[in-house]
Amino acid sequence: MFSKINRLRIFAIGIVITALCVNACSEDAFSTFNNISLDETVDGNSLRVGVQFSCAKPEDVYIEYWINGQKDKIFTTPVSIQKTKFKIVLTNLKFNSIYQYRIVSGSAGVRFQSDEYSFKTKDIPDQLLGLYHAGAKIQQELPIEFKKGTMLVYNRETPGFIGMLDYQGDLRWYQRFKNTGVKVAHFTQNKTILSILAPMNYPTSYGNEILELSLAGDTIFHLKKGxxxxxxxxxxxxxxxSKKQYVTLSAAERIIDLSAVGGNKADTVKGDGILVLDKYGKRIWSWSVFDALDPLKEKNIIKEAKDWMHANSLFIDTDGNYIISFYNNGQIWKVNALNKKVMWKFGKGGDFILPKGAEFDQGHAVHINYQNNLMLFDNGTSKKRSQILAFELNGLTKQVSLKLCVPLPEGIFTDRMGSAYMINKNAVLTCVSKQNQVLLTNKNGDVLWSMMCANTPYRVEFVPFSKSKPFIEGF
Structure with a gap:
């Protein structure tokens, strides 16, 4: 883990290729691999190394690589198809370690491989030392699923940072940013990391950039406000x-005459909306709370005009409609993605009668879990105790049943932010933001594992190796 890394580090000075490629097959069948060199990534990332080379004719090529002395555990990159010039990025590396690799091509069941070469990775950057301290309380009770994946973390302040950590607290992937913080980040179904960025003059979780990165470090999409x-x-x-469009929460403002309720004739009311952009930055669809509510009919509008509803999470349901949560009124809505109508409201004053003992104050990181239940992190501000809840909802009959209630240990509480995601049917990964903690608990709330963070984590998502391989997988 970060806290145990020896500061008396031996840096790798350059990367040495230890052998020359020899063409071991007829050139009628395969091209020779030429001009082989290793290239540091643009930001000098210690956990990514690019291999550059060329072929005389188009080939399908990939690279096999392994930690020196561990040839029984070979990692393989995705195949680069029908190219003559290549830059293949090796990921899933360890800091300050010696690796061997070989270039492989083949077709029709015939394999051609280069000789073996070696390189040494650099050590962890000073900026990332000591950020996370992880430790299992009951090692033997850790679910096997938890050991087979990573946690997505990020730093909202400048300099920004996105990282993926394993259960031991070891960094398995990272990306740094100089002049922006990372307000939120998600691992996508396309094996990419999608984030909102902004400099420090933007408050809390608000941002002015959208950035999507591949796990090889390539920019897939980048768009700035304006x-x-x-x-x-x-x-x-x-x-x-599902259409590969970008869906985000957006700020929405209206100038409204609030004089009838004690305000001014031209008051600014700040609400929230949903914005959908295509891969070219064109707006495809939008919605705002002003489409659903009249501010003049809200009893606390004068007090809340500067932050009327405060939407804090958004989820695309299995039917393609949107689930959006609001901090200020303690409600979760389902919004139709076609006609923009609110399909139901769940929570305080909503359309469902909550089971006794299942009331919640605010919901963060609201989503549909793998058991098809609505799951949320409840800040629990009225009780000063946070909890995790999951409900089975019937949107037609407005019936609801409580499927999961995990009270966090007494004293574990965050009145803002936070997240909770199921690892399996018995374990939940929880981010307790304001206490700078990440916990793995069982369904009774007993802590199996914990991690302290030097920065304030907004959310922590879990990404199984099955979803991130071959870029990130078990050693």
């Missing part, structure tokens, strides 16, 4: 839908 149809400040959430 470009194309990206005109509004965005916040708290960024997702990709």
């Amino acid at each position: 470009e194309k149809d990206f005109k509004q400040t965005i916040h708290h959430e960024i997702l990709i839908n």
Whole structure:
């Protein structure tokens, strides 16, 4: 883990290729691999190394690599198809370690491989030392699923940072940013990391950039506020839908005459919305709370005009409609993605009668879990005790049943932010933001594992190796 890394480190000075490639097959069948060199990534990332080379004719090529002395555990990159010039990035590396690799091509069941070469990775950057301290309380009770994946973390302040950590607290992937913080980040169904970025003059979880990165470090999509149809400040959430469009929460403002309720004739009311952009930055769809509610009919509108509802999470349901949560009124809505109508409201004053003992104050990181239940992290501000809840909802009959209630240990509480995601049917990964803690608990709330963070984590998502391989997988 970060806290145990020896500061008396031996840095790798350059990367040495230890052998020359020899063409061991007829050139009628395969091209020779030429001009082989290793290239540091643009930001000098210690956990990514690029291998550059060329072939005389188009080939399908990949690279096999392994830690020196561990040839029984070979990692393989995705295949680069029909190229003559290549730059293949090796990921899933360890800091300050010697690796061997070989280039492989083949077709029709015939394999051609280069000789073996070696390189040494650099050590962990000073900026990332000591950020996370992980430790299991009951090692033997840790679910095997938890050991087979990583946690997505990020730093919202400048300099920004996105990382993926294993259960031992070891960094398995990272990306750094100089002049922006990372307001939120998600691992997508496309094996990419999608984030909202912003400099320090943007508050809390609000941002002015959308950035999607591949796990090889390539920029898939990057758009700044003011470009194309990206005109509004965005916040708290960024997702990709099934059409590969970008879905985010956005700020919405209206100038409204509030004099009838004690305000001014031209007051600014700040609400929230949903913005959908395509891969070219064109607005495809949008919605705001002003489409659903009249501010003049809200009893606390004068007090809340500067932050009327405060949407804090967004989820695309299995039917393609949107589930959006609001901090200020303690409600969760389902919004139709076609006609923009609110399909139901769940929570305080909503359409469902909550089971006794299942009331919640605010919901964060609201989503549909793998058991098809609505799951949320309840800040528990009225009780000063946070909990995790999951409900089975019937949107037609408005019936609800409580499926999961995990009270966090007494004294474990965060009145803002936070997240909770199921690892399996018996274990939950929870981010307790304001106490700078990440916990793995069982369904009774007993702590099996914990991690302290030097920064304040907004959310912590779990990414199984099955979803991130071959870029990140078990050693």
